[in-house]
Amino acid sequence: MTVALEVSALTKTYNGKHALDAIDLTVEEGSIFGFLGPNGAGKTTALRLITGLTRPTSGVVRVLGHDVARAGNAVRAQLGFLPDVPAFYDWMTAPEFMRFAGGLFGVERSVLTQRAGMLLDSAGLGGVTTRIGGYSRGMKQRLGIAQALINAPQLLLLDEPTSALDPIGRKDVLDMIDSLRGRTTIFFSTHILGDVERVCDTVAVLDRGRVLTQAPIPELKARYGTHKISMEVTGSADALAAAIAQRPWAGAVTRENVGSIEATVTDVRAAQHDIPRLVVDHKAGLIRLEAGEIGLEEVFLDLIGEAHS
Structure with a gap:
């Protein structure tokens, strides 16, 4: 180099x-x-x-x-x-x-x-x-x-x-x-x-x-989990978010409004398999479930948040 x-x-x-x-x-x-x-x-x-x-x-x-x-x-x-x-x-x-x-x-x-x-x-x-x-x-x-x-x-x-x-x-x-x-x-x-x-x-x-x-940039994203899962549910969102946070494939889990949950994940396939079952276990209704790549914004906010904590 x-x-x-x-x-x-x-x-x-x-x-x-x-x-x-x-x-x-x-x-x-x-x-x-x-x-x-x-x-x-x-x-x-x-x-x-x-x-x-x-x-x-x-x-x-x-x-x-x-x-x-x-x-x-x-x-x-x-x-x-x-x-x-x-x-x-x-x-x-x-x-x-x-x-x-x-x-x-x-x-x-x-x-x-x-x-x-x-x-x-x-x-x-x-x-x-x-x-x-x-x-x-x-x-x-x-x-x-x-x-x-x-x-x-x-x-x-x-x-x-x-x-x-x-x-x-x-x-x-x-x-x-x-x-x-x-x-x-x-x-x-x-x-x-x-x-x-x-x-x-x-x-x-x-x-x-x-x-x-x-x-x-690709390496930086990989350090923080390359994918994220976004979902919207009816009812029991707090308990469901807490259950997702305990799964081995889950990273940071955040809530933006009443029924939305977002989580960074290390294994998107395992997350997509487990989440519907967790939704049923917590008697919630699943409105939306989407998987996507993590963005630089999430990495940046995590880094700044860690530095200020």
């Missing part, structure tokens, strides 16, 4: 309080890595440390094998970065802004013109003559990703690129991120679980400055 980004015991303290508390991360080259956590978890602080915009209290960040704190501009030039609220010159057009961004990196003019056109096409902005001040939020985010790629970075860092977007804008941005799979390494920071599940290969969960876990 070739590592694009490695973070070791990274700590950042402000006024005696840990914004990040000795976190470790390993990001494989060519992957789309989801950095998932609630607002205030420390994600933006981590990105500022990775880009070298601020220095750690302790710990090391290695990008492409180089210590960021000691690296020169040659290593930083291999990074692309989209902050959570990107800034633009509203009076510019997209091609003008791309040429401006490329000029800051010293990209040769002949290369810059071709690359800017290609990136704007991939962002769905090719041929758009409107000045940036007239763009929607989604258009600005897509332009932001395009400009972050103008230097052909080996590591692309995205800070909440889909937050505050409408569903169409989110889809456009996620499609663009997915289209970059294998072409560069993407570090995708977000609090939106569905976005991570859609495009990411591996995820790390951050909460209150600490990494709770890091794993490929």
